[in-house]
Amino acid sequence: MTSLFNDNDLWGPLDPSADAGYGEDRPARKGFFTDTSICIGCKACEVACKEWNDVPADHFDMTATSYDNSHSLNANQWRHVAFVERPAGPAPVDLGMPGVAPTDAVSAGSTAGGAGSTAGGLLDNGADAAPDFRWLMSSDVCKHCTHAACLDVCPTGSLFRSEFGTVVVQDDICNGCGYCVPACPYGVISRREGPDGSRNVGIAQKCTLCYDRLDAGKTPACAQACPTQSIQFGDVEELRERADARVAQLHEAGVMDARLYGNDPDDGVGGAGAFFLLLDEPEVYGMPPDPVVTTKDLPQMFRRATTAAVVMFAGAALSFLGRRP
Amino acid sequence: MSPAEPHLEQRDTEAVPGRPGRRKGGRGGERSMVPEAEFTSYYGRPIVKPAPWEADIPAYLFAGGLAAGSSLIAAGADLTGRPALRRTGRLGALGALGVSMFALVHDLGKPSRFYNMLRTAKLTSPMSVGTWILSLYGPWAGLAAAAEGTRLLPESARRRAPVALLGRLDRPTGVLAAVFAPPVAAYTAVLLSDTATPSWHEAFRELPFVFVGSGAAAAAGLGLLAAPVHETGPVRRLAAGAAALELVMEHRMEQSMGLTAEPLHHGKVGRLMRAAKGLTAAGAVGAALGGRHRGLAAASGLALLAGSACTRFGIFEAGQASARDPKYTVVPQRERLEREGPVRYRE
């Protein structure tokens, strides 16, 4: 069972804004396609997002993990650029996702696809030849899942599905229960704990896909700023086609590492509204390899809990059915 | 866990600098239930986020279970004519309910907006469902306790209209509270399981039974502790049954959780869980065998209460630990991928 009232309302392909009660005149679902093969790691997305959404500075210390000093997606970081320095590596494990190469076709290379390779001089005397090396950069963001666990577990209705199919926190509603935080399979949303004096401290915060800008017919701040259009904004349907074409193009160019992540409406979250073209395994970028929305199992959970409650009631009753004092 | 602070404590300097970690899974040795798995992560940073909850929530889990079990015992005692046990149950339920409510509100980022919980009725949200369950349970439990209170008033006061009405509602409210009590004890398992926290979610099949067992055991423990031994016969039976249920289901849970059971055995959580099992078992045995002895009954009751608390804190912390280590997110998903391929919807 994967539904409560309507088909697929807990899992499977779904038009999320229709499911959330928006009528026929609703706009097309909006989302991001982040093509990490052309990300230059400039962090314009992080800054543009913070400027528009008034997201406070998070911390001012260096993590010494490549150029990533933003650490992770969280209430104070709605876009997060990951920096991965690694050898042009072994064949990726076949995720079974569209666009994953057969493992024997992968060694070719990273040179054509957006990751340079060093071929340092042939060195002896203690200096090894530089290995094939690449520096992957990827701007992560809320996935705006079709089946959004954060939204579904929210007890107040603060997290809601917008008419654009996006998942948005209503700052005036959230009471900071924090339930959305562990619910998210990507670790995106969190409660803003500071710094003192910032707005919305105590409540859950994450990317809104610039709901107010969409309302005004504008592009979200990050996508508008992105210098190389690594972050592309548009109708999810159209973006999915664009992503398929791009991955095919990269494969043709010999970049067999390229694969799409989150684009499949049949996947564990019903397809993400914000999906990615990656050049390595998702966990390399800090993303789960094959996430499944927790509410997929919700009916089963409730059944088990109901049984347990009955057991408890019956057990208590039985205990009192014995001898009277 | 705050979004700003975790950075400081989680800031990691990898052994291989500037490169995402790749390390062997299955650390910790003999209890590992899966083959050693190599996995990749982003500088060892968590993928999913731990819940921003602190001791309030495991305390709530404990107190909620205690309240539910106590209401059941109170109703049973009422219907079978055990007034002291009834009083213990009703007042215990109210007290535990009070602790629960305080913990729930205290844990909010914006406590002043607690009432927004009643803004919606969301079937997809165990917290919303739980709120409504509590809303159905709480008033009856409260009224039952109030009715219990009226018994303490002088006769003349008890004849006044509102008080008299309460007195007449004594048994119905107690029974209604008992009807709504088990969901209070059971839903909290769904509350934890309906998350991406690996060690909570993977426990979803057995956790409700563990929790109702734990709640009933704790309530039985309170009964043993506070009620005179001549009234606690059913409670001793309940204690034994509940403890058995909890222990058996907890064992099955660990079997079915795979790698995500690992955090239940490590460090502080491991100590809590071992204590939980020991205390619960000891309390149950003590109750069953020595429950007629006042001192032993009290000791058994305390052990059951403590065991239940340890279970809640242990399971809570195990989940938090599983969220902080990307291994528990990546490896099970990787294994499933290798086993079954990606999760895909099929008509």
Added chain:
Amino acid sequence: MAEAHPVGFQWVMEAKARGAKVIHVDPRFTRTSALADTYVPIRAGSDIAFLGGIVNHVLSNELDFRDYVVAYTNAATIVSGDFRDTDDLDGLFSGFDPETRTYDPSSWQYAEEQEERSAAQADDSGDTETQRETAAGLQSESHGMQVQGNPPRDPSLQHPNCVYQILKRHYARYTPEMVARTCGVSEEQFLEVAQAWAENSRRDRTTALVYSVGWTQHSVGVQYIRTGAILQLLLGNMGRPGGGIMALRGHASIQGSTDIPTLFNLLPGYLPMPNAEEHQSLEQWIDAVRKPGSKGFWSNAGAYGVNLLKAYWGEAATPENDFCFDYLPKITGDHGTYRTVMDMIDGQVKGYFLLGQNPAVGSAHGRAQRLGMANLDWVVVRDLFEIESATFWKTSPEVATGEIVPEQCRTEVFLMPAASHTEKEGTFTQTQRMLQWREKALDPKGDCRSELWFFYHLGRMVRERYAGSTDERDRPLLDLAWDYPTHGGPGDGEWGEPDAEAVLKEINGYEVATGRPLSSFTEMRDDGSTLGGCWIYTGVFADGVNQAARRKPGAEQGYVAPEWGWAWPANRRMLYNRASADPEGRPWSERKAYVWWDEAAQEWTGHDVPDFEKTKPPTYLPAEDAEGVAAIAGADPFIMQGDGKGALFVPQGLIDGPMPTHYEPVESPFRNPFYAQQANPTRKDYVREDNPMNPSPPEEHSEVFPYVFTTSRLTEHHTAGGMSRYVARLAELQPEMFVEVSPELAAERGLENGGFATIVTLRSAIEARVLVTERLSPLRVDGRVIHQVWLPYHWGEGGLVTGDSANDLIGVSLDPNVLIQESKVGTCDVQPGRRPTGPALRELVADYLRRSQGTTGEGERP
């Protein structure tokens, strides 16, 4: 480019998406490398060897675009038989004077038709010592060389002394083996680049060379760019779409501040500041620019000069008084910023204005900068924030070392809050010479004021103080045309904001009698009937319209987008674009059509404004005795050059030689593999105790500083940090000073990722967090392994995030042509842990000085 100019990099990505191959050559693997098809690590300071190797590859395999080279460059021109190359003189050209360490370039000149050397050539080939001291190289570069008469040419390129053959011989020793040995680049990778470059050039294809201005920060900086120019000319990539050399400059209007310079050696429009020796009259000054009898567009310099003087002194400037030429102060040598700082330390300077500039962090040798400022009577700092240059008296590292004691520092400091770019209107000139007008969004807050306001009112007040003076020396101030209209804005009445558009109109120029704005510098007259403050900007107010404010959307125009803003000169978006057509005026190929001769209309046309006289046909041949513009033939695209040809060989205008030659950086761990001459022999040094240089071979003890360091920018910060360290959004992205080291060097010196390292030179020692990364790799150079470390230079002690300044490490040694410091390469030592604080810091540096016995006093260096 992705690092420092990310938005510009979108066009590289666009090209890549269309099939372009992107090659990135850099000492370290950057964000640009990550997106490039090929990344080539190189030893900092060896670029001439690398590019020279490609020149050799092109010439020895005859891969040049021969039709272009013969017609459009001076390849065929025959050079004097007296010329001797570095091959003969072991790294020196003929004419070197070891006494002054400068050249007499007489022997570099073109061979003569007649016996006598032409006056123009002889004129400019004189005293290069003066030229070096006055940064005249910069003038000459923009002025082009002067050529009189018709030097002999051999279009077959076979004459042993034709430029082509000289060039071929000069670069013959730049073999792949030598490139590998010098640059640390593998031969295979070098050849990959050379072949890709050559294959993607000529008739149907073009290759673009993009450099960031770190290239200019070398003791051979000008010659770096010259090598690129030679290569691009040989391959036919100049003046053609998709080709060229793109300088990525680093500041919003740094191009504008060179065009309308605040530079000691220049006046607006690249007119030279007159020097006391040669320019005591208007005529001498004008003739020095236009060189009577010479060819090309500079022959109209008289009009440009007179229009400037007329713009400065208005009605007071008349033909009778040489348009007040005498009012111009005269330079007598090096008055550059580094010389001035030394003069400050020596107590010769009273007051200093810092206008949105932070030399305490941003200039080389930070300690000298700060000690200089602490020895002034007063400093006026105009900035958005309380930058280090405003607080040197209380927060600088020298306060910690005890070298500056606040209670004993006499310098008065005025920190004047500045208006931001949103709070004033005016034009910026971006890196492609395009002016864009900014609308004012709102008034500045509080006491924040624009520079326009500050200088207008300062001028007004200074003039008031001299009012009534009868001293002749005050006439330049009293006669100054300084009556700009003011309007509302932050100040009222007397303190109003000057009208920026009125200033732009003066820059553009107008007819004095009617006030009609000029539409082109060709309308400028040398009789005082027109005035204009910067001749190359004439046209920005054509037809009385502020052309820089044009905002026709890019999507509604072709790719050249000529109706967005305005580019000098004459709204040309690409210089020398006549070269995009063949000598007959037809596009070299359909793919690469840009500007061409329309036979029917008898004029040049195309996608851009032709950089050529519009109706001069390709077949035009000048008369034998033609001068000036008329002497440029219809097939000569490089119209600012005396012979209309692209200069592969430069007989005049460069202090350090007619052809780029590999010299080692001033601080290098290596002996020059090419020649006995170690470093640029003509570089400008300041040999002083407070400016010691680390020893380099053949000097002893260079091993005390075994590593090479280079510095550059991070995407997340801006230069010295004055506009980023005080901005939370940026400060949090790169919050601490760090040093990048290879895993190998980390192992060698026990450096831990995330820990601290101390980097030491003879100027100072700084500390930085360590980032161990494979993006830096050791190179094998001249038979041994060399480690390079990389430092960003954005930090100081002010702002939201603080750290040591990399510029404190750098000594002052300058390129002789333009007097820019060598700050992109030096040697250093790296030690684990934090640096000592307080006086112990100087003791550490002194200890290194003892160990290296570095050059601190008088004495020649190789």
Added chain:
Amino acid sequence: MPKAFLGWPVLRQLTGRDTLGRGAAVRSPRTDATVARTETADSVARSVCPYCAVGCGQLVYVKDDEVVQIEGDPDSPVNRGRLCPKGSASKNLVTSPLRQTTVKYRAPYATDWVDLDLEIAMEMIADRVVKARNDTWQELDEKQRRVRRTLGIASLGGATLDNEENYLIKKLFTAMGAIQIENQARI
């Protein structure tokens, strides 16, 4: 009160299509009233980024005499509406609480700043310029060549200033006889 009750999301869940309370039923009135602040700005200025020399077009939105947003100008053929992190931080640059808005003065040998009135500061600076010029005036150099200049006043800066500003700076200093006028282009 009835209105508030009718707006109760639970009621809207029961009566509308959004039974699960995911979207339409749980929107707050404030959400319904969302307006982007670019839409309510008093004015929009077409500007240019102040950082590097690429020259990206910016749109500066102003409301109630405060900059409320700066973003890329989509019309610009240079940047097509895009900005790098620095350009994207321009609002933060111009609205930073660390910006100086009053004149600060450090007297000789002082250990701290004092505040100074702007006009007084201007008078003081003008006095110092005149004095430095008079004290260091050089009519002839050591070789008796006519130079009519001062080497006592130097200036550095101007690479982020407007052309019009640089023009006045050079014009005034030249008339004054000050020649050590330099900027970032030398560095």
